[in-house]
Amino acid sequence: MRTISLKVNGIVKEVAVEDNELLLNVLREKLGVTSVKAACWRGECGLCTVLLDGIPVKSCMTLAVEADGKEVITAEGLYSDERAKKLMESFVKHGAMQCGFCTPAFVVTSHYVLSKNPDIDGEELKKELNGVICRCGTYYQIYEAVKDAEKYYKKEKV
Amino acid sequence: MTYKNVGKEVPQADSWLKVTGTLKYAFDINFPGTLYAKLVTSKLPHAKIKSIDISEALKVKGVINVATGKDFPYRLGLYLSDRDVLAVDKVRWIGHPVAAVIADSLEAAEEAAEKVKVEYEPLEPVLTVERALEKDAPLIHEKLGEYRVFPGFHPVPGTNIANVFELKHGDVENALKEEDTIIIEETYRLPQISHVTMETQNVLAWWRFDDYVEVWTSIQSPFATRYLMADALKLPVNRIIIHAPPAGGGFGLKAGLGWEPLVALLSKFAGRKPVKLVLSRAEQMTSAPARDGFIAKVKAGFKRDGRFVAYKAEFYLDAGAYADYTINVARTAGYSADGAYDIPNVHVTSYAVYTNKIPTTAMRGFGHPENHWALELTLDRAASVLGIDPVEIRRKNLLKPGESVRATGERVREDEGDPQKVLSVLAQAIDLNHVERASEPWKIRAKGIALLVKAPSQPPNAGASAVVKLNEDGTIDVLTGNGSMGQGTPTSLAILAAEAFGVPLEKIKINQLEMVSTDTNPYTWQTVGSRGLFSDGIALLRAIEDAKNQIKETASRVFKVPVDDVEISEGYAYSKTHPWIRKEIREFAMGYTYPDGTTVGSPVIGRGSYAPILNTFLDANGHGSNTVFHTYGGTGVELEIDLLTGEVKVLRAVQVYDVGKAIDPLLVKGQMDGGFIMGLGSALFEQLKFGEDGKVLNPNLITYYVPHFEDMTASMESYIIETPQKDGPLGARGVGEHVMVAVAPAIANAIFRATGVKINELPITAEKLWKAIKEQKPELIDKALKSFFEEGIKEVEQI
Amino acid sequence: MSFTTPYFTLPKFVYFKPKNIEEALGMLKQHKGRAKVMAGGIMLVNLMKERQIFPEYVIDLKNIDELKKINVTENGIEIGSMVTAIELQNSKLIKEKCPALAKAASFMGDRTLQHTVTIGGNISVGMPSTDGLPALMSMDSVLEVRSSEGKRFLPSSELVLGIGRTSLKEDEIITKIIVPNDEKVMGTYLKFINASEVAIATVAVTVHHEKKKLALSVGAIAPRPYYFDNSSLQWNWEGSVAENIKRASDVVYKAVQPMSDAVASAEYRKEMSKILTARALKEVFGGA
Known part of the structure; x- marks a missing residue:
């Protein structure tokens, strides 16, 4: 111990x-x-x-x-980050979750990805998120949600 | 009809809890002092238990107790009580729980589990349906005749047949014999697949000192579980309290009865302390149920003009060691075998067969992925033989609402949906006959379609009920028994409530988003079969009507007008004849109180309930009425086959469903897209692989591959058709399961149409397709290799 | 490795996090046979969860900075064994000089795991589907292996002996990977997976145009990767690329004797080795 x-x-x-x-x-x-x-x-x-x-x-x-x-x-710790909160809002708006069990992992991972590169190419984004499994199959919605949230991370950068 | 809330894209009401990870699943619920349970499972597929030595396990520090099958002599089951709590006398599959350790830490429980010694006397394992059906096959359930059976099912004691169901309509033999009948004969197969709910099954149970049993569990069926547990444990129903928080995926795995009786008994066994069991992924994929394996022997008869005149089929569901829920999957696959088509002569026999493999249960689609795999492939094979377009052969044979009669004898309702429109929208979107050139000369581009129809498969008395409460400030609490597992029905119910009450959606709170508890929520049979929005929705609308009547009653006294002059809209009650007489409904919430304190009326609480009252069990010929609504749909795919490797890449997917009324199009589309992904997994990747001893070889997410992010198709189009169901809630019908059913047949049909290669068994892995092409059309591979090595490389040189 | 984990916890062990190589090697010597080295830790943790290994001591190398460096020396490019898969992909030097390795690194587990996976850990697990090893073999790289007794240099092709078995002794650690520092290196790595995350076949190719040297390694099809060079592939630098690729693919096809397992049959792996070889060579020569 x-x-x-x-x-x-x-x-x-x-x-x-x-x-x-x-x-x-x-x-x-x-x-x-x-x-x-x-x-x-x-x-x-x-x-x-x-x-x-x-x-x-x-x-x-x-x-x-x-x-x-x-x-x-x-x-839950990302809620206080303004960009991450916008990212979460984008998940909500796009219906990027069903059962929600994988959702926190997608939020954490996509927040990292967008913080690193808000101009990420679509195929590269899929690769970045490929390590999290969503059995409900909400990949289309998550993709749209993350793409839609890129702008908030770009602003921060400027 | 214009709606204020219905038809708008509304995110699930618990979305903010989900994105922050703060929604509490059963997995997240724990009490200080909770003990941990760990399973000890069988290493043999079929064996007598000679002895179990728990002495070494008990010595591990922190171990409270170790239970074995003899401690819990109860039989469990929903449709057939063929399950034990822990193995009694013998084990029936590799993974069968033999004992359970209870300890004060997970580490101690796991260490002790390894120290339980079981001595077996091996019995001959029965590992295939073919072997199970032989006369001299060993019996897996010797006491099948003594099990409790739900009405309408027919186990065959003295055999390995857990259920046999027969559907007879017209005269198949004669129709097949007619000279001008063209016969398509095929055998189709599906492997066992795993639900892979992301939240594995887990149960926290506390057998309280007052002999109430409280259970928190990841489940789709709190009420069915409560009843079945009470029945098995000989307890009054209300002594058992089931709490069902939102489930991290269900897909049928969490329907019926799960691990709750075991963990409750363990709690009692451990001195009435709370005990938690969480299945690891490996345990989930070896000790808990999967979807059945399936064999269909099909003989179909068509006329030259494409008319589908006869369908003779034998279905064999490999139910594994327990067939409890699967006997109804087999029955359902049987009675709905004619799909969306008007076939005058049908004879289907559907068997659920025991084997010494992983037990099976309900899964999304419930018999329909099975029977549509056979039916929809047969249609394309026939189309090819007859030289008819796959769209045309379907158009010719589709059921006609208001006219056709199903093989069960049920007349197709006029408001059942519009199958022709589904087909037309699908055909137009996918444009089967316009296929572009593949991206490489060694690839082939292909398009295919498949249709489906499905109704909830439930007992005739599968009821639902709802309660609504009007609060002091005019907000409304809604309670139903319908659980949340990602399908979004609670959100749709909230939308229905807002619409029916005439208040903004924000005023509605739907309590089962956090938890369905059997002692507080109204009853519903189970959250299964895509029945929730329909059944619970109707109950809810009735409850709202009841609540509104209570408000009207009070308002009429306050307004001094007749009751039928009072109307409720936009949060107000008013007089229709004197519209300036109006008050906010909140003023009636606890009864109306005059300035002097006099009160008329009392707190508003509405109740409503629903049962499919016209349903019956099916008779010996499979005839009767056992459905409440049918949903039609279809899938189209455009894909590319790499002839060098056999890889299939789906480029574009089209989903079309007639949902009656899309209460929340965002959630409906989410189901369509997500269902496509799950269907894609079952089509191309998923299969539980078994060793020669029946052991699951891939109980993990590395070699049991489910779709990942990079598997999403480049294009996904979902079309909603709305042909209202008159008795549905605002015209709606269910769609949650349907969306995965037609995916695999559409993919197989595309491959067949483009290459002529028949694949009758899923999954269509690259190796399987490559071998099939090599066997059936070797010239395609030869040509591909030639172009790859010659043309392909010449291009390279020019760069 | 069974990929089957019924357990949530790990067996008991004592954890060390040495600050330098000498300390690590000393601990390994002291607890010889009872200690396991932890690099990224993915395989180690999983093997412990599977109850396949029960080390009494776990020696974590994550604090040893000198193992995390990529240096150019007179020996060539020296890659520390604790360099992560992400770092390999992001390194300009590796992309330019070791393209097959940079590409292979992008397949070492998913992108999240790639922050954790290290090149040293990846190759020393000895799994047939290991991504790093075929790439290193195609680059004719040499491993610097150290123990408290000293150091030795091991050709990467001699590391793996069989499934899960390597030629590393119990007290040895791979400290560096040394790759020849050549100009104009071309290379790639292709991984063929389907319906499983375990590869059916992998191919790494490295070509030194100036030296007229080509090496190719086929992985995942047998316990050890296959190695081919100019001469075994009958590569003719004067001849047409198309004919060379066709001939090389045929050579590979005839030479390999793949295994059958739950992922793929031997027959299919053999065929895919041919296709993948041609694809890899096409990619490299197509871009030249």
């Missing part, structure tokens, strides 16, 4: 973890952060994606101790 320090959605948390504990389980079970989901537990579906120091990682494949001293952001 060791104590690690995580800044989760803006709040610094000290939490005691075992070396073999996964970031996903610590976030959900110990810190009650259920805005990160999981569906395959082996890095295939992308639903457990969080931003770790700004980089998307799959939290079911990440040891909690690896994240010591780092910042974790999940979808």
